Amino acid sequence: MRTTVENVMTTDVAAVNQNASFHTVAELLISKAVSGVPVLDDDNRVVGVVSEADLLAKQEFKERYYGDGYRPPLRARLRHTVGSEGSGFYKALGETAGELMTAPAHTTTPDASVVLAARQMDKYGVKRLPVVDADGRLVGIVSRHDLIKVFLREDADIAAQVRETLHSDTLGVEVTVTDAVVTLSGTLVEHSQAVKAVRLTENIDGVVAVHDNLSWKNDDIVNYPVWGGA
Known part of the structure; x- marks a missing residue:
């Protein structure tokens, strides 16, 4: 079974209403030690995301969050001077989360x-995604850190799933796992069985790599390069 967002997401989410004040957003980012939060409408639907980058357009937040001597990176300074809608020029005038946020939000x-x-x-260059239900209401948030959890599975757990997926007891495949690297050994009847076994193993959550030590008796794949066949 493939791991889904629901298996790794955080359900205790720091979020703000679109009418929340600048200071409310700033206080939440500082108190929760996060760099961004979802912005919700009155029906708890995600309408955007407000981050410290959005707040940096205001000098007041820069001084409070980073200190009086803070100067943002050159790229950020150049970006905030652009006078287009959604840029730092306009966000510097914002007073609420809805005016400061980046929208629409990328969600999952x-x-x-x-x-x-x-x-x-x-694709979108973000570190987290708000998780929404079918109505667009917030139910959680998933971060890059959460996704890494998939690769922290125990070797024994991975091996058990590989064996179950491949039906290795009947297929005759020997499965060993070390530090999430799977080694498949044994002799199969058909070349296609070996190819399928490797592909299925590669698609199992938590598998870092697959070492293919399989051989076969019959090459049933026409015009297919033979890798280590018996």
Whole structure:
């Protein structure tokens, strides 16, 4: 079974209403030691995300969060001088979370795979995703740190799932796992069985790599390169 976002997400989420004041947002970020929080409408639907980067447009937050001598990186300074909607120029005028936030928010759902969530984070360059139900209401949040948990499975747990997935007891595949690296050994009847066994193992959550030591008796894959066949 594939690990889903629901298996690793955090349900105790720090969030703010879209009408929350600048100071309320700043206090929450500081007290919770987080760099961003979802912004909700009155029906608990996610309408955006407000982060410390959004608040940095205001000098007051810079001084309180980083100290009087703080100067943001050059890239941030250049970005905040651009006079387009949603830029630091306009956000510096914002007084509520709804005016300060970045919208729309990139979200995921509880039943989404952790692989899909990771791809979304990479695509949009974000460190976390609000998790919403079918109505867009907040039910949790998943971070990059949460996704890493998938790769902390015990070797014995991974080995058991590989054996169950491959039906190794009947197929004759020997499975060993060390530090989440799976080694498959044994002789199968068909080449295609060996290819399928490796692919299925690679798709199991927590598997870092697969070492293919399988051989086969019959090459049933036409025009397919033979790797280590008997």
